[in-house]
Amino acid sequence: MNAEPLFQAEISLEIPFHDLDPAGYVWHGHYAKYLELARCELLKQFNYNYDAMTQSGYMWPVVDLQLRFVRPLRFGDRVKVRASLVEWEYRLRIEYLISSAATGERLTKASTVQVAVSAASGEMCLRSPDILFERLGVPA
């Protein structure tokens, strides 16, 4: 793993009613959407969002998702979701922190791993393709 995140992005969001469960908290499965919103913002930073991925001839499916729920989220809560790119050579590993916009309290920690799959062959790439390094601006 690389020591420092190469790129970082942060989004703000307000918890919507339709994500709540009968206890009045966000149902745990909905968090994957929040992570994705921050991930897309991160990918935009190096011009490699989903549209660009497709155009580059690669899909980047999520192959691993981990979520640790520290504090529940309620209707109307304002939170920040920060996404940090921490690995890229062999796979894209992104770490996430959801925190209270008001107090900064840490509410959720998460990570995703994505690997490159060639759209043409359907084969998984053992190493990230050159296009990623170009976009990141780092040597391959």
Added chain:
Amino acid sequence: MNAEPLFQAEISLEIPFHDLDPAGYVWHGHYAKYLELARCELLKQFNYNYDAMTQSGYMWPVVDLQLRFVRPLRFGDRVKVRASLVEWEYRLRIEYLISSAATGERLTKASTVQVAVSAASGEMCLRSPDILFERLGVPA
């Protein structure tokens, strides 16, 4: 509109926890999924489910959705969803009835309208394409 449904399908389902809102009822937006499950069962009956649509060179986007919620649905409720094909010449119009599996009580009424769009041209068809009539086994 045609008088009698040409095809009809019915599915059974049990209301899952993740569709519930803070009041303990199914959030209204989730019903579109229930309709789709019944619609896919209906489309299977004449071999024209989504995969077959794509292969035939047409997309059939939903252009109209109407839902009337008569009684709420709760966790674990067992319901039947009946889908009836009532129009097909110019558009696919399907009517839905969600009812209690236990009592038969009518819980939700709905309808969807889909129109054919040529995948090649992106143009909406003013009339359903021949492939639909073939599959339905009715004269075009």
Added chain:
Amino acid sequence: MNAEPLFQAEISLEIPFHDLDPAGYVWHGHYAKYLELARCELLKQFNYNYDAMTQSGYMWPVVDLQLRFVRPLRFGDRVKVRASLVEWEYRLRIEYLISSAATGERLTKASTVQVAVSAASGEMCLRSPDILFERLGVPA
């Protein structure tokens, strides 16, 4: 129906990846979320959002939902969702317009109807309760 909307609200949103279907368009069932975001903004304007509803002793379930899809929505599209309160005496009827933020083109039209249900008795109110008129600032 009342001639002019009593209150109106508008939100902006960017279409997220997780709402897309295999054709690359927003799956029709997801629109109910976009309407709700605008509806909540509208309800905030007269201090009667979902939390306030609950505190007032009433639930306001959606009993009718109608959606007409004029143009599809794609990944990253920026849209505006306008919600207009057009009926309130016997039920809350809200009309929605989703339009392109860039061009103003009308993409989706929709409406919802909500009725008051007493949380205590579970009974549907034949007329909107006094609290609604207070919040709206109109004579009951």
Added chain:
Amino acid sequence: MNAEPLFQAEISLEIPFHDLDPAGYVWHGHYAKYLELARCELLKQFNYNYDAMTQSGYMWPVVDLQLRFVRPLRFGDRVKVRASLVEWEYRLRIEYLISSAATGERLTKASTVQVAVSAASGEMCLRSPDILFERLGVPA
């Protein structure tokens, strides 16, 4: 961790259209629903499904979710989801395996952790409450 699962449950499901992403695969966030369907079936086996949890005075929020996606899921795929209860003394730890109904191929591995929270005090229980052991039929 306990060596053998105390309870095990398996459900069958067919991948619905509305869970697909633009690549034609199930979007990763939707898997949480599949796990929940199997988990609810597991909880039913010892009469401690979500309704029973609430009645017992405890909530059991998911505090950890891990998913490893081995093979993608496509429209109409028939899969089995097996849920195994592997820890219960201090927390409910459930492991999941999603496999192809046709070939038995392993498609997804996952786990969830839930802890008991007293509905009255809002406090997290450091140890699973007696009611759980009663339902499981094991000494506390």
